[in-house]
Amino acid sequence: MPLRVACQMDPIERIDIRGDSTFAILLEAQKRGHNLFYYTPPNLSLHGDKLLARGHTLEVQDKQGSHYKLTRPRVEDLAKRDVVLLRQDPPFDMAYITTTHLLERIHPKTLVVNDPAQVRNAPEKIFVLDFLDLMPPTIVTRSLEDVQAFRKEMGDVILKPLYGNGGAAIFRIAKDDTNTGSLVELFQTVFREPFMVQQYRPEVKDGDKRIILVDGEFAGAINRVPPAGETRSNLHVGGTAKPTKLTKREEEICARLGPELKRRGLLFTGIDVIGPYLTEINVTSPTGIRQVKQFGGADIAALIWDAIEAKV
Template sequence: MSLVVAVQMDPLDAINIAGDSTFALMLSAQARGHRLFHYAPEDLNYSDGRVWTRAHPVSVQRVEGNHFRFEDPVSLDLGEEADVVLMRQDPPFDLGYITATHLLERIADRTLVVNDPANVRNAPEKVFVLDYAEFMPPTLVTRSLDEARAFLAKHGEIVIKPLHGNGGKAIFKVGSDGANLSSLIEVFNTAWREPHMVQAFLPSVAQGDKRIVLVDGEIAGAINRIPGEGEIRSNLAVGGSAAKAELTEREKQICAALGPELKKRGLLFVGIDVIGGEWLTEINVTSPTGIVAIDRFNGTDTAALIWQAIERRVAERAA
């Protein structure tokens, strides 16, 4: 099965090919005989039921500084000329991101969009996870300083982060004395109109924040991300380090609870974050990462698993 694959993503010249999950997916697709096109989300167009974009046919290779080659751009009708759209641009999950999901939703009955655009829109990382509160640390969603103070008094130490943040950005720990809490809430309320996420601080974060990848609802692998010296954040983008990981029984229980719902929603490539082997903090559906590190530690091929799931979905839709 040879597919036409349109990859909606950030500029290719800016990626780190050593660890970029989208690049790994593109390499795998190319090796399987699929034809690749690259475009940016801001290049989407709509008229009379059609969604199209200016896209570059592209080939990729794992050569630093010479990792892709564009052909002349073409007008690509995503509903008629593409078999698969990979929605892989990085957050922020802003109105631009949301608008792209609305446009792609209009061709999702004809072209497989991964992940499903309507369900990406309806499952923000730190909001969707609230459906699984039984696995989460104590959590408050608020803009209120008084509520945050009461939560701090109850839990001793807390972490505050943007509800739609990504990559470990703007995550702050507040100690039991509450120093800077009012200033932080003031800054957060100025920067963001939506509420913020406040959670009980988990000392077990020092043992790592595990990224577990699920493909079509099934566990594909995991890595443990260890915070850097003097850090509470373990994201690799902010200095965390990766280590080989095995899943705890609690983590397997979490995956078993999530898996059927992810599959039903068309959330085919998902990365969940679990702290200390037991506390679920995020369900990442917009542009999950981590498969390169997982495969390096485990000798697996997660990109191939994802393409097998995509090809299976395409075949089922065509039947």
């Protein structure tokens, strides 16, 4: 049965369709005959008890440079839609959080994917702290003294913002580095919240594995290998996607996380693993599904729609 689907996302004209997971999900929805309505977060508003979005009917095609067509501009009552896809990228700031509060007013009568309350309660670098035994040694702090003591213990650490994304503002402070004080001072100036400091894992040179789960079940994985001279492996900053398989340890991590993801209504998630360690759980706008399919893995967009259709 065709569904009435709304997609809340970043401006569609700016996306790179070659690796964009939202675009793959939209292509699959259109293939299944679902009606697509598109809007951006600033065009979401509450009028009394009605949650309204100003947007357009959307058509998509897998063609670089002419990948979308917008028609029928209008204001839509989102409560009359069957599904809303919550798919804008971070930053996970108050603007993002506000959209989750607004969308929570129509969920679950209108299915919002992922569950907006659970997205709000599961920032990438906060939710993962529920599984400290799976992580490398980690602290969350604003204190220079804490960072210095942790670095003295670990020898080599990674400093990163708590609500960052895409590999932005991630720094390695190696054993002989003399910039600890200035970097912490910079973070204290730029960010109001605490930041995360983790033991540096040398396994990252062989890749940072992105593992995708759909409704709590393993769906596919890619290995993201950092470029020469770079600590970060994110595709946004030049990392290269490689095909991969799960290790026994990674299967154990998926088995631990899967039931909790399903319980929370986090239908589409991406987890990051370096060596034997879980580092992040991505619930806002995970990527990687196009690369998995390109390497001969599962059609994860199809698995996502199978799961959505089973819930509507």
